[in-house]
Amino acid sequence: MIYAILGSLILGAFSGYFILPKNILSNLDFISNIALNLLLLSVGIDLGENKEVFKSLKEKGFKILLVPLSIVIGSAIGGIICSIIYTIPINLGLSISSGFGWYSLSTVILSKICNSEAGTIAFLSNVFREIISVVIIPIIAKKINFITSIAPAGATSMDSTLPVIIKSTDKETVVIAFINGAILSILVPILVPLFYNLKF
Numbered sequence: 001m002i003y004a005i006l007g008s009l010i011l012g013a014f015s016g017y018f019i020l021p022k023n024i025l026s027n028l029d030f031i032s033n034i035a036l037n038l039l040l041l042s043v044g045i046d047l048g049e050n051k052e053v054f055k056s057l058k059e060k061g062f063k064i065l066l067v068p069l070s071i072v073i074g075s076a077i078g079g080i081i082c083s084i085i086y087t088i089p090i091n092l093g094l095s096i097s098s099g100f101g102w103y104s105l106s107t108v109i110l111s112k113i114c115n116s117e118a119g120t121i122a123f124l125s126n127v128f129r130e131i132i133s134v135v136i137i138p139i140i141a142k143k144i145n146f147i148t149s150i151a152p153a154g155a156t157s158m159d160s161t162l163p164v165i166i167k168s169t170d171k172e173t174v175v176i177a178f179i180n181g182a183i184l185s186i187l188v189p190i191l192v193p194l195f196y197n198l199k200f
Helices: 002-019 022-026 028-049 051-085 090-097 103-113 116-143 148-158 162-168 171-196
Strands: none
Touching (some): 051 090, 090 103, 090 171, 103 116, 116 148, 116 162, 148 162, 162 171
């Protein structure tokens, strides 16, 4: 699975640079959205057939919210540690880490409220988070457990890293991953400016 994903990424980069014409590249966002929506539709149909998954989730109740809460806390701790290592303001480190992998939105927010340099750092750190997630989700799922494998994905656990989670875990974890991604996606536009405006 990892080799197929990495191979696809490398092949895509090669094709984008050398082969594909510009008119296809300009429509790539639209094509990606269609593919992602088809994936989510098929996941929804598959989950809808399995009523035991929802019964199990209902039994867990609010415990499911511990997943996004843990990711928020872990990401914040990571942001503080990186702030100390790279000698940047802690509020900026917290803002960058609160992108939770959603690089497009966190980049725009930080570019507006801070500067383009902060936006670029947010973009790169969140892109790398997503790429690293694709590689380590299957390893974490196999070596630790399924729920922990959601953590690296952050907000992307409901979209771009969902196929990896589907392949590496079970149906119950997929539902939790989707809920987690939805909650973290809602929190990104709240926490990024909130943390940036904190004074330490």
